[in-house]
Amino acid sequence: MTPAALAQLVRATAVDVLSTRGLDPAALPEAVTIERPRNPEHGDYATNLALQTAKKLGVAPRDLAGWLAEALTGTDSIASVDVAGPGFLNLRLAADAQGEIVRDVLRAGEAYGRGGKYAGVKVNLEFVSANPTGPxxxxxxxxxxxxxxxGRVLTANGAEVTREYYFNDAGAQIDRFVRSLIAAAKGEPAPEDGYAGAYIGDIAAEVLRREPGALSAPDSHEVFRSIGVNLMFDEIKRDMHDFGTDFDVYFHEDSLHRSGAVAKAVEELKTSGSLYFANGAWWLRSTEYGDDKDRVVIKSDGAPAYIAGDIAYFLDKRSRGFDLCIYMLGADHHGYVARLKAAAAAVGDDPDTVEVLIGQLVNLVSDGKPVRMSKRAGTVVTMQDLVEAVGVDASRFALSRSSADASLDIDLDLLRKHSNDNPVYYVQYAHSRICSVLRNAADLGVVPNDRFDLLTHDREGDLIRTLGEYPRVVETAGELREPHRIARYLEELAGTFHRHYDTPELRVTPRGDEQPTEEQGARHQLYVAARQVFRNGLALLGVTAPERM
Structure with a gap:
């Protein structure tokens, strides 16, 4: 019985108890909270339902808890119920009911943990969107x-997700990039406000290889721009693909200006009164929509400010049918949260169709010292540098296992270790260890069965209940936009599995001349279920599940 199924049972039982005693079941919450106690001695699960509801009903919490305990103890799925403290209920599942979790995993397979919380919701997920001016x-x-x-977690929760990369190919940064390429092609130092690093020389050389007369061409700047920017962006795409991250849409910022979408959006805002003219510029009344100050949309020189493109881009996303637009931005973009929501409100849309997630900085450490230099990009450490140092799996897991709104230090020395101190190794090794045990079990004649009522050891219960937590973790990770919860769950699952494996009396395979037992056959299926959950969880992080290590 999963926590969700247990919550339904507890609520249904509470409805019967209240109705029998002439009390109103409407006082019950729609969703009953079921948690695993920190101390396993307190039971398999706990609920505070009696504490939540007693005051509304005019009864003492411990009295209500006692009525519920008596009723629940009479069900087939519950082995025992204890009333604790002011009215908590500590529940222990019957062994066979607990085994239903294993059956659920085995039946669902790759679909285990998937849900429909966001079924029918079209999500535009824009992330990375790094300027095409460097690696x-x-x-x-x-x-x-x-x-x-x-994106994977939201999809697992039923959403229709489009991954989008906003290609910043308009603005001053592109001009600085092109001037840096031209300077490198001429053998001159980079402009003072330009870009340095060996990659600039590499790209400039490739432009000249493709267009030998590029420096003397009348439209030299445009030649370097069209070829150089595309070369840089092609490299970014390759790096992303090699990292396991692919996008459904690459949206060009420049297209918003060339198509007239920016001009059209500005005119509509002027007509609606959302813009006003002051000091030679057009301003968005963004303070009326929760921003800390009004924003310039058209500057005094007539050029559109960056937010003009943001407004047109948001309108484009909504015109493509997206219900929710999630922007994942860097640490220096805190001001964009209110700004983008204000832009949505200004065009007459619901600000809640916009979500802005802000990521914090990442620092690399090796030998206890910061790693700052890249061979190719000068003072910037790149994706290629990290992958070359520790590999894709370790990189993705390490970057995903902490909340993105907190700064992160990554210890390169730790991620290179093949030890339990390395979190990705710890999780992947649990999966590969399961695979090894199952191979050996097949060779030794262990016959799988579903006698999960035989799995009565505390560590078997711990492992089963941890498997049962997975669907709730996936749903919460999607609801809170926190995929790091998947990584942390997998680390907990790995620890629970390793403790089970290290318990001598819980072997899956017989020793010596021993004949396989029914308990080992049931344990075999528990391992199959654990293997499936490891695979499902690692897949959500884009990390492989090796069968041998």
């Missing part, structure tokens, strides 16, 4: 891991 740095790499994992 993807560590901040962008973190978003590549977290954003891709979030």
């Amino acid at each position: 993807v740095h560590l901040g962008g790499t973190r978003w590549a891991a977290v954003g891709d994992a979030l």
Whole structure:
């Protein structure tokens, strides 16, 4: 019995108890909270339902808890119920009811943990969107891991997710990039406000290889721009693909200006009165929608400010039918939260169709010291640098296992270790250890069965109940936009599994001349279920589940 099924049982029982005693079941919450106690001695699960409801009913919490305990103890699925403290209920499941969790995993397979919380919701998930002026740095790499994992988690919750990369190919940064390429092609130092690093020289050389006369061409700047920017962006795409992150849409910022979408959006805002003219510029009345100050949309020189493109881009997303637009932005973009919501409100839309997630900085450490230099990109550590140092799996897991709104230090030395101190190794090794045990069990004639009522050891119960938590973790990770919850869950599951494996009396395989037992056959299926949950969870993070290590 999963926690969700137990919650339904507890509520249904409470409805019967209240009705029998002439009390109103409407006082019950729609969803009953079921938790696992920190101390296993307190039971398999606990609920505070009596404490939540007693005051509304005008009864003492412990009295209500006692009535519920008596009724629940009479059900087939519950072995015992204790009333604790002011009115908590501690519940222990019957062994066969607990085994239903294993059956659920085996029946669902790859679908175990998937739900329908966001069924029918079309989500535009924009992430990374690094400027095409250099290789993807560590901040962008973190978003590549977290954003891709979030897309997988939302999909597992039923959403229709479109992963989108906003290609910033308009604005001053592109001009600085192009001037840096031209300077490198001429053998000159980078402009003072330009970009340095070996990659600039590499791209400039490739432009000249493709267009030998590029420096002397009348439209030299445009030649370097069209070829150089595409070369840089192609490299970004390759790096992303090699990292396991692919996008459904690459949206070009420049297209908003060339198509007239920006001009059209500005005119509509002027007509609606959402813009006003002051000091030679057009301003968005964004303070009326919760922003801390009004924002310039058209500057005094007539050029559109960055927010003009943001407004047109949001309108484009909504015109494509997206119900929710999630923007994943870097640590220096805190002001964009209110700004983008205000932009949505200004065009007459619901601000809640916009969500902005802010990611914090990543620092690499090796030998206890910060790692700052990249061979190719100068002072910036890139995605390629991290992957070359520790591999894709370790990179993705390490970047995904902490809340994205907190700064992160990554210890390269730790991620290179093949030991339990390395979190990705710890999880992957649990999966590969299961695979090894199952191979040996097949060779030794263990016959799988579903006699899960035989799995009565505390550590068997711990492992089963941990498997049962997975669907709730996936739903919560999607609801809170926190894929790191999947990684932390997998680490907990790995620890629970390793403790089970290290318990001598819980072997799956017989020793010596021993004949396989029914308990071992049931334990075999418990391992199959655990293997499935490891695979499902790692897949949500875009991390492989090796069968041998």
